[in-house]
Structure formats: structure tokens, C-alpha cells
Amino acid sequence: MNLAVVLVSPKTPGNVGAAARAMLNMGASDLRIVAPRCDYLDSQALAMAVHAGDLLRSARVFPTLREALGDRDLSVGTSARLRADLPAPRHPALIRPMVRQAAAPALVFGPEETGLINSDLEQCQVTVRIPTGNYASLNLSQAVLLVCYEFLQGQDEPIPVTRKTATREEMEAMYSHLHETMQLIGYTDAVRARHTLRLWRAMLDRGLLSSAESRLFRGFLRQVRWKVEDAAARGTTSARTGAAELEPTQEE
Structure with missing residues (x-):
């Protein structure tokens, strides 16, 4: 599956490296970083990436989320909160068929402290929420691992024929x-x-x-x-x- 993982304005190099490792674990390789607030290739990032160093080094950097999503035909945002005027987040497993039918889907994660803001989520056609216990705070790499698992675990199943949607x-x-x-x-x-x-x-x-x-x-x-x-x-x-x-x- 041609799944891109987009990290919006990450703050900590280690989180970016760990997210790259999580992607490699699940078979994703297209990492995109929007307006990073750190050196995502420093020694801490590479140490946390372990064997995903090449994936990390091949990451593309974009100034805006719109540019990072420009060639994608489906964008999936992540959020743990309900937002006014925006569709409620859904369980990742419920979105899996839509993601697998897309030719070029993207999975978007927000900054560690705040998550995606409303103007970011407006650019996503659907939003997912990872179900947790009462303590709902997940590390960025944990979130990347869990949602990539949901989207990629069934990749050997036949993919329904579908038309190509607009980017x-x-x-x-x-x-x-x-x-x-x-x-x-x-x-x-x-x-x-x-x-x-x-x-x-x-x-x-x-x-x-x-x-x-x-x-x-x-x-x-x-x-x-x-x-x-x-x-x-x-x-x-x-x-x-x-x-x-x-x-x-x-x-x-």
C-alpha cells in the first residue's frame, strides 16, 4: 500500500526517529514532515530509528500540510477530541476499507503537545481516534504504530476495484x-x-x-x-x- 505518514511540526527528534521505526515495522516507507521544530536527523533521532535510518534520511520536508498532501487522494487525520463543525473521529478499523481502496492515502499526526489543529483537520476527509483507557495520552510513535497496523495488517487481502479520486x-x-x-x-x-x-x-x-x-x-x-x-x-x-x-x- 502506498501509505504516506505525515508528521506536522514535530518537536522532539527522538519521536521522529521512533515514528520512522514504527513505520518500518508495519511496512510503510513514505515519511513526510511538515515544518519540523527540530533536527530530525540528529543522533537521538537516528538512535531511536534503529534500522529505519534510511527511511528517516529519505523523509521529505514540506512548509505546509497542504503541500505535503498535494499528491494524496485520501487524507486521514488523527485526533482524540471532538471538534465543532468537524466530523467525529472514528475507530481506525472502520476506516481501513476506505484507506485500502485509495491509490495514495496519507495518515496525518499533529504536534506532540497539541495534536492537529482545526485548520489541519479541515484538510483531512476523515479523522480517526485510537481507543484507549481513561488515560488517553499516547506517544507519537505509539500512535503511528497502532494506526499503521490497523491500515496495513490486511494488505494481502484482495483490494476492491475502485475509481481514482481527486488529489x-x-x-x-x-x-x-x-x-x-x-x-x-x-x-x-x-x-x-x-x-x-x-x-x-x-x-x-x-x-x-x-x-x-x-x-x-x-x-x-x-x-x-x-x-x-x-x-x-x-x-x-x-x-x-x-x-x-x-x-x-x-x-x-
Whole structure:
């Protein structure tokens, strides 16, 4: 399985090295690090990696999570907490079929002290939570080991034939386009925009759009912009109007 493990802003070199070792144990080899706050190749990291030193040295570093996920077609975030406006975390085993059907899945872990923040989880189509006892604090490498085990243990089973879904970069570009269009037509305002876009993200991510479908949707958005700007140029209406009456409510 082409599973990438993404560590967002790790703080401790030893944790990165131990995470690389956990990946090697489970058969994952694509390590990506976003904005590291440490030297992930120092002696402590290499010592904790043990035989995964080559995996650690081949890790790719990215300035942002969006860039790290750009070529992935499924991103799975990790969180132990419920977040407002975001889907509740699910057991990793329940996500396994979705991960195994993806061509290029990614598993995303947050900083050791805080975990992933909301803006990171927005870029993940689904979130998992590792079930624990009352004491729910796991070391980063432990979390990597457990979730990789859940996703990779059944890799010898036949993989269902499925269509290729859009990459996360294609989806993020589509969401940026959607946000611009919402503001153009007055569908939402600056105060409600984030909540509204989260609802749209949740709905469209469930659809697992293909690249062609994401382009189709963006073609519709371009036509909306052309129609609004054409009407404004002819003086029949303004480019921006008041908020739409069908604006989603908080209860939705």
C-alpha cells in the first residue's frame, strides 16, 4: 500500500526517529514532515530509528500540510477530541476499507503537545481516534504504530476495484474556488464563511470526487462568476448582494 505518514511540526527528534521505526515495522516507507521544530536527523533521532535510518534520511520536508498532501487522494487525520463543525473521529478499523481502496492515502499526526489543529483537520476527509483507557495520552510513535497496523495488517487481502479520486491539491483548489464564489454571490459573509465551508467540505469529501468531477464543479463555479460579472457590467445587478436566504444554520 502506498501509505504516506505525515508528521506536522514535530518537536522532539527522538519521536521522529521512533515514528520512522514504527513505520518500518508495519511496512510503510513514505515519511513526510511538515515544518519540523527540530533536527530530525540528529543522533537521538537516528538512535531511536534503529534500522529505519534510511527511511528517516529519505523523509521529505514540506512548509505546509497542504503541500505535503498535494499528491494524496485520501487524507486521514488523527485526533482524540471532538471538534465543532468537524466530523467525529472514528475507530481506525472502520476506516481501513476506505484507506485500502485509495491509490495514495496519507495518515496525518499533529504536534506532540497539541495534536492537529482545526485548520489541519479541515484538510483531512476523515479523522480517526485510537481507543484507549481513561488515560488517553499516547506517544507519537505509539500512535503511528497502532494506526499503521490497523491500515496495513490486511494488505494481502484482495483490494476492491475502485475509481481514482481527486488529489487533495485538486480538492483544496476547488474549495478555495468555492469560497471565492460564495463571497462573490453573497451566499455567506466573513463571519460565517468558515462554518459554511466546513459543511460543504464534509458533504463533498463524502462523495470522493474524481479529478474530472472536481473540474466539472469548478467549471460550474466559473460560469457563476461569468454570469454575475456579465450582469454587473450590463447594469442589471451588482456583483455582490445580501446573504442568501438559504444560508445553512448552526444546527445543520
